[in-house]
Amino acid sequence: MSEIELRNLSKRWGSFVGVQDFNLTIADQEFLVLLGPSGCGKTTTMRMIAGLEDVTDGEILVDGKVINDLEPKDRDVSMVFQSYALYPNMNVYENIRFPLKVRKVPEAEHEERVMRASAMVELDDFLHRKPAELSGGQRQRVALARAIVREPNVFLMDEPLSNLDAKLRVSTRAQIKNLSHELKVTTIYVTHDQIEAMTLADRVVVMKGGIVQQVGSPTEIYDTPANAFVASFIGSPAMNLINGEVTKKAFSGDTISVSGLDLPDGPVTLGFRAEDAAIVEKGGQIQAPVYTMELLGDATMITVKVNGELVSVKAAKDYRAEIGDMVRISVPKEICHMFDAQTGARIGG
Amino acid sequence: MSSVSAQRRPKGLRIAANAFVVFWLILAAFPFLWTLWGSFKVELDFFSIADWTNALTGANTERAYGTTTTTTAYHGAWIEQEFWRAVINTAVVCFCVVCLSLTMGTLGGYALSRSNYRYTFWLLIAALMFRAMPPITLVSGYLLPFFQWNLWGYLPTTIVVLVAINQPFTLWMLHSFFQKIPKELDESAKVDGCTQFQAFRHVIIPVMWPGVITTGLFSFLLAYNDFVVGALLLSEENRTMVPAIAAFLGTTQTEGNVMFAVAAVVSATAPLFVLVMFFQRQIVSGLTAGAVKG
Numbered sequence: 001m002s003e004i005e006l007r008n009l010s011k012r013w014g015s016f017v018g019v020q021d022f023n024l025t026i027a028d029q030e031f032l033v034l035l036g037p038s039g040c041g042k043t044t045t046m047r048m049i050a051g052l053e054d055v056t057d058g059e060i061l062v063d064g065k066v067i068n069d070l071e072p073k074d075r076d077v078s079m080v081f082q083s084y085a086l087y088p089n090m091n092v093y094e095n096i097r098f099p100l101k102v103r104k105v106p107e108a109e110h111e112e113r114v115m116r117a118s119a120m121v122e123l124d125d126f127l128h129r130k131p132a133e134l135s136g137g138q139r140q141r142v143a144l145a146r147a148i149v150r151e152p153n154v155f156l157m158d159e160p161l162s163n164l165d166a167k168l169r170v171s172t173r174a175q176i177k178n179l180s181h182e183l184k185v186t187t188i189y190v191t192h193d194q195i196e197a198m199t200l201a202d203r204v205v206v207m208k209g210g211i212v213q214q215v216g217s218p219t220e221i222y223d224t225p226a227n228a229f230v231a232s233f234i235g236s237p238a239m240n241l242i243n244g245e246v247t248k249k250a251f252s253g254d255t256i257s258v259s260g261l262d263l264p265d266g267p268v269t270l271g272f273r274a275e276d277a278a279i280v281e282k283g284g285q286i287q288a289p290v291y292t293m294e295l296l297g298d299a300t301m302i303t304v305k306v307n308g309e310l311v312s313v314k315a316a317k318d319y320r321a322e323i324g325d326m327v328r329i330s331v332p333k334e335i336c337h338m339f340d341a342q343t344g345a346r347i348g349g
Numbered sequence: 350m351s352s353v354s355a356q357r358r359p360k361g362l363r364i365a366a367n368a369f370v371v372f373w374l375i376l377a378a379f380p381f382l383w384t385l386w387g388s389f390k391v392e393l394d395f396f397s398i399a400d401w402t403n404a405l406t407g408a409n410t411e412r413a414y415g416t417t418t419t420t421t422a423y424h425g426a427w428i429e430q431e432f433w434r435a436v437i438n439t440a441v442v443c444f445c446v447v448c449l450s451l452t453m454g455t456l457g458g459y460a461l462s463r464s465n466y467r468y469t470f471w472l473l474i475a476a477l478m479f480r481a482m483p484p485i486t487l488v489s490g491y492l493l494p495f496f497q498w499n500l501w502g503y504l505p506t507t508i509v510v511l512v513a514i515n516q517p518f519t520l521w522m523l524h525s526f527f528q529k530i531p532k533e534l535d536e537s538a539k540v541d542g543c544t545q546f547q548a549f550r551h552v553i554i555p556v557m558w559p560g561v562i563t564t565g566l567f568s569f570l571l572a573y574n575d576f577v578v579g580a581l582l583l584s585e586e587n588r589t590m591v592p593a594i595a596a597f598l599g600t601t602q603t604e605g606n607v608m609f610a611v612a613a614v615v616s617a618t619a620p621l622f623v624l625v626m627f628f629q630r631q632i633v634s635g636l637t638a639g640a641v642k643g
Contacts, residue, residue: 050536050540051539051540052536052539052540071539071544072536072539072540073539073540073541073542073543073544077540078540078541079536079537079540081533081536081537082533083531083533085531085533085534085536085537087534087537087538087552087555087556088556089555089556090555098538098541098551099541099542102538102541102542102543102547102551103541103542146541150541150542156540
């Protein structure tokens with residue numbers, strides 16, 4: 001049982017800002033994902049919670065108690081590292097048992113708890129191997145078992161899937177989701193992969209340059225991105241963003257014209273998702289030659305150029321077009337997200 | 350693979366390459382083999398002015414003792430001249446120097462490798478400078494205070510000086526070994542419940558053994574082969590092996606004394622061969638394999 005609260009949490013190295021004024025309350029048993037490009041401060045935030053990095057300003061509270069000055073060992077967190085950081089001289093059993101040993105858990109309980117943890121990640125057959133004799137996925141599971149064996153209050157995972165190949169990543173992702181559901185432990189998960197964030201999280205924190213951009217459920221972040229950066233970071237493909245001008249309540253550019261917008265005149269950024277737009281026979285707000293066509297299997301991706309930006313639209317899977325063919329794309333104002341051209345902030349609901 | 354590519358080389362080149370290796374081996378090993386062979390002869394044979402082949406045949410040795418080989422040189426050095434004292438002294442000095450150097454070196458090297466402060470770089474540069482200085486500069490400076498404080502001539506004094514000379518090197522070597530161990534291992538241990546020192550002891554040192562053994566071996570060799578410090582800072586009864594050998598060579602008035610030196614040289618060299626051959630596997634094998642993703 002533990003609720004984590006971050007109050008104005010900041011990290012600076014000299015004049016370089018790692019994390020700036022991070023405020024957040026993480027509910028007990030919540031699965032929180034910190035998402036952002038590399039260098040956005042997500043790992044730094046996690047390391048501050050783990051106690052591996054000193055806090056420059058602000059406070060970290062667990063269940064109402066400030067833990068800023070506690071050593072990592074006194075914080076009752078466990079962590080899965082990106083590189084796994086297994087102890088190479090110990091076999092799998094000893095690796096998993098290590099946290100129990102150093103924390104002076106009664107010897108009698110060790111075997112049972114190690115067996116339970118290793119069974120959860122299906123490692124029973126490998127207990128006597130050294131880490132060097134395991135595959136990447138198996139090492140990753142040892143790291144997971146070592147983290148769960150102690151039944152900590154908080155689980156920290158630093159890009160645990162980034163060293164696995166694509167196929168293994170999907171199955172391990174499912175395993176982590178299932179595990180967190182079973183263990184009911186507050187989990188903070190760092191990743192730069194928006195799909196991991198969408199699939200795993202109860203709530204996502206999108207960060208950039210040490211500053212929190214948006215906090216919300218995956219659906220909120222996907223459906224109503226708080227700014228152009230979040231819009232461009234979430235989704236596959238990312239949201240189409242077009243810079244242009246609003247004149248007389250209509251957004252228009254060289255090949256686009258969306259009317260009926262309730263906005264004052266001036267520059268804005270218009271965004272819409274590839275799957276919301278559609279290829280149409282007549283009408284449509286965009287009329288442009290096909291720049292490229294990609295077959296995705298379940299859909300066909302048509303890309304055109306609008307105001308110099310590449311804009312993608314998902315069409316039916318049997319749709320075909322040649323490069324250069326003129327297509328009409330329907331972009332009704334209901335699917336459009338408007339962002340301030342300067343700040344990138346969302347305009348309207 | 351290598352044998353296949355060796356086959357492809359022209360025959361002449363292969364013969365030349367092998368001949369060179371054999372030549373080099375003889376060149377390198379000859380002084381040792383010559384000394385080993387000669388140590389079982391009398392001085393008149395090994396240092397024969399009349400005919401150098403006496404050293405091989407042992408003509409004078411046969412005349413004196415009835416056989417072509419004799420262990421009189423060893424007997425003289427070990428029993429009469431009490432070379433065994435020097436051996437014990439060397440053992441004591443080497444053991445203490447290795448233990449002290451490694452204790453301070455591992456702790457210091459670990460601290461330096463994990464420190465984020467910029468002065469660690471300058472500390473290491475300073476260490477490098479002290480390493481570059483000839484040991485005698487340290488020793489000559491110590492002589493006067495050691496005489497005045499009545500510390501001269503004792504083994505502990507020499508041990509301290511040798512450790513001081515050796516420390517920059519062990520610090521550098523261990524520091525670079527520690528840097529090769531990923532920081533995530535420490536951090537993981539700390540999150541798992543270790544203090545910094547427990548992480549060092551339970552997680553880092555077990556991975557560090559090859560580095561510690563290698564560094565220990567070099568520290569041992571420095572102490573074992575030291576001449577300057579031992580010769581200047583030790584009294585006669587506390588001498589280590591190398592200064593003792595030098596002392597045998599310095600007193601050639603009595604016939605046979607120089608042979609004590611030869612026998613002592615062989616006695617001092619033999620353990621080194623065993624040592625290097627025994628440890629070479631440990632040095633080569635790396636324990637860090639599999640620590641991080643592979």
